[in-house]
Amino acid sequence: MESLRPKISRSVIPRLSVYCRALVAYKDSGVISSDKLSELTGRTAAQIRRDIAYFGQFGTPGKGYVVEELKKRILEILGINRIWDVALVGAGNLGAALLSYKGFKEQGFNIAAAFDNDRNKIGKKLRNVPIRHIKELSRVVKNKKIQMAIIAVPAEEAQKVIDTLLKNGVRAILNFAPIRPAGGASTEIINIDLSIELEKLAHFLNRPK
Template identity: 45%
Template sequence: MVRDNIPENAAVRLSLYLRHLRKMKKDKVISSEELAEFIRTSGARVRKDLSFFGQFGTTGKGYVVGELEDTISKILGLDQVWTVALVGAGKLGMALLEYSGFKESGFHIRIAFDVDQSKIGEKLVGVPVYHPYQMPKEIRQQEINMGLIAVPAEAAQESADLLIISGIRAILNFASATLIVPSYVKLMQVDLTSQLEIMAYFLSHTREEKILTKRPKWR
């Protein structure tokens, strides 16, 4: 039985576990320690993460890869198809439309929205493009579950507002803007510039290491 108040980081790690399980043979048995090595954590952490969702594996033996993969997929809701709306069909939006990994994991971008008149009414990578003001009608008609925002920062909040009034309760924001959403909306931020700035900080404040001459231990 799934417990209440499960840490978000535990759900994030489940996704990482699943990514590695998919690369392995289904009938292989893997220990929590082996699974932990993939994401640089501990076997105890793996066991605790899984314990939030019930009992898995055999004590002293481990987990059958295929069974654990199926279980984690169900926990993450990946045993069903999720429909997605994209707001912003510029260069970043096009990259998202062309990314095959979404569909492979059960996320289908069904519709896109953009203010560019040359794109409205057309199909991009097989996905129809509408004006943002058509969002409430199209999202409800096509029963969209999630929204992706890939617009300039100044248009991000309005895009989020339109998604929310259209009934969307889960948004992944790629715009470099801090959005304000109601508490019942799950908002996740992917700010590539911010991540690069963080890396620049660490590079600027880390002493230069010796050049590697041998195969690194972490590989």
């Protein structure tokens, strides 16, 4: 029997994103060492080699990694060598800001549909994306085969929205509502709770010295 896939530390994945960006920005010769990449990303060289080695051997001892090759492989691993359609639920202040966020498009994330329940917004366009009524969420997500969503609705509505999304094939959610949502097995929900981030800062400032 082949060896089982080694379990990869969860924190490796976001670091791959960081390496990838450094590689995209790196305009020097065709080869880069873990040491140089360490300098560019602030992670240790040992960690970089370890992280990369989870996915195979792409380096050459004594030389380093071929930049284009490594970049391509990381893009494949992360699944960002393509465009992803994303549904945005909630077109209030935060939702509208996310719709305009340039970084998403740059990294290949396309907000393909936006939803709200505010009659005044429905039918209007934001950044060329029409705002639809939230009752159309199921239909549109299913039709467009959208697998990824961002949630920027009030806490009270978030769980209902999540349930609807999961029922219609969305399996990955970035949630800004301050709840601990119930997901499911083959489902990934990342929660960003902005107040909690500030509370971490408050604690830092508040610590006895």
